[in-house]
Amino acid sequence: xxxxxxxxxxxxxxxxNDKSIKCEQNLGHDTMYWYxxxxxxxxxxxxxxxxxxxxxxxxxxxxxxxxxxxxxxLNLHINSLELGDSAVYFCASSHEYLYNSPLHFGNGTxxxxx
Amino acid sequence: SQQGxxxxxxxxxxxGENATMNCSYKTSINNLQWYRQNSGRGLVHLILIRSxxxxxxxxxxxxxxxxxxxxxxxxxxxxxxADTASYFCATFWGSARQLTFGSGTQLTVLP
Numbered sequence: 408x409x410x411x412x413x414x415x416x417x418x419x420x421x422x423x424n425d426k427s428i429k430c431e432q433n434l435g436h437d438t439m440y441w442y443x444x445x446x447x448x449x450x451x452x453x454x455x456x457x458x459x460x461x462x463x464x465x466x467x468x469x470x471x472x473x474x475x476x477x478x479x480x481l482n483l484h485i486n487s488l489e490l491g492d493s494a495v496y497f498c499a500s501s502h503e504y505l506y507n508s509p510l511h512f513g514n515g516t517x518x519x520x521x
Numbered sequence: 522s523q524q525g526x527x528x529x530x531x532x533x534x535x536x537g538e539n540a541t542m543n544c545s546y547k548t549s550i551n552n553l554q555w556y557r558q559n560s561g562r563g564l565v566h567l568i569l570i571r572s573x574x575x576x577x578x579x580x581x582x583x584x585x586x587x588x589x590x591x592x593x594x595x596x597x598x599x600x601x602x603a604d605t606a607s608y609f610c611a612t613f614w615g616s617a618r619q620l621t622f623g624s625g626t627q628l629t630v631l632p
Contacts, residue, residue, distance in 0.1 A: 411563070442622075448558075448607060450622040462619070497563055507552055507571065510620060512563030 410434050413498050413513035420488055421521055428483045428516045430498030439481035440499040440510065441473060450497070456481055485518075493520045527610060527626040535631050540597045542626040544610030545590075551613045553586055554620070555595050558607045567595075567608075600630045 411432045420426050432439065438457040444450050454473045455462045461473065470486045485492060495517050499510040528543045544553070552571045556564040570577045570586045570593065577584045583596040597604055607625040 447624065448627075449624045450564075450609065452619050452621070455619060464619075499563075507569065509554060509566035509569055510556075510564070512565070514561075514563045 411498055411500055411511050411513040413496075413516050415516060416514065417517050417519075419519045419521065422488055422490060424488050425484070425486045426488060426518070427485070428496055428498075428518075430481050430483070430513060432479055432498075432500040432511070434500055434502075434511060436500035436502050436511070437478055438501050438503065439475070439478075440501075441481065441483050442497040442499060442512075444495040444497060444515070446494070453483075453496075454481075488518075488520045490520050493518055527608070527623045529626060530624070531627045531629070533629040533631065534600060536600060536602055538600055540600050540604070540628055540630070542595045542608050542628070544593045544595070544623055546593075546610075546612045546623075547591065549588075553584075553593050554611045554613070555582075555584060555593075556609045556611060556622075558609065558625070560606070564609065597628075600628075602630050602632045604628060605630045 414429045440455045441453040442450050443453055452464055453467045458478050472484045474482045495515045497515045498513040501508040501510050526545050534540050550572055552569055554569045555567045557567055558564045568579045568582055568584050570584050581598045586593045607627050609622050609625045611620045611622045613620050
């Protein structure tokens, strides 16, 4: 069984469109995250979220918004897509809010904006 | 700014040799973690070392941490072709309340 699953695996879309990436975890974790990995493999945290608190990296444009219908899901909505949004987006989860708790990652969604 | 930086950026070795990757960071940390990423896949947690620990082992992996130098190293002994992947260090520092990753070392193990 896949612990952290993301859909779709590939997403190709045009500039200006709005898209969503879904993420689900079946580990019973209470905290979920979104990371962006650029072409040089640098990973940057975008959001961390548990049932009490959403922490947003201040460098993330407000075109990006996380939506959590329940603690097993954290979806990523992106409005007005730009060329620079092309990257691989990873969802992750952990048991408690980070301290001494490793992250479990999904296999990523490769977003290409044309 | 980026918290962890790995060195070297790329490493190519023969199967059976040992591989050593280094990580430097900038601020005090609570713990440091190493992850592996195979091509086209997500990151997989390898090992976590707390700030009050100096060395940790897990199978063929050995991690050291020197908080005075703000550095860590990951040693993979008797490497295998299947160890070919990118390796990332990540640091958790309380004030940021987030896990920050370095840019990774691409390890290639030649059969």
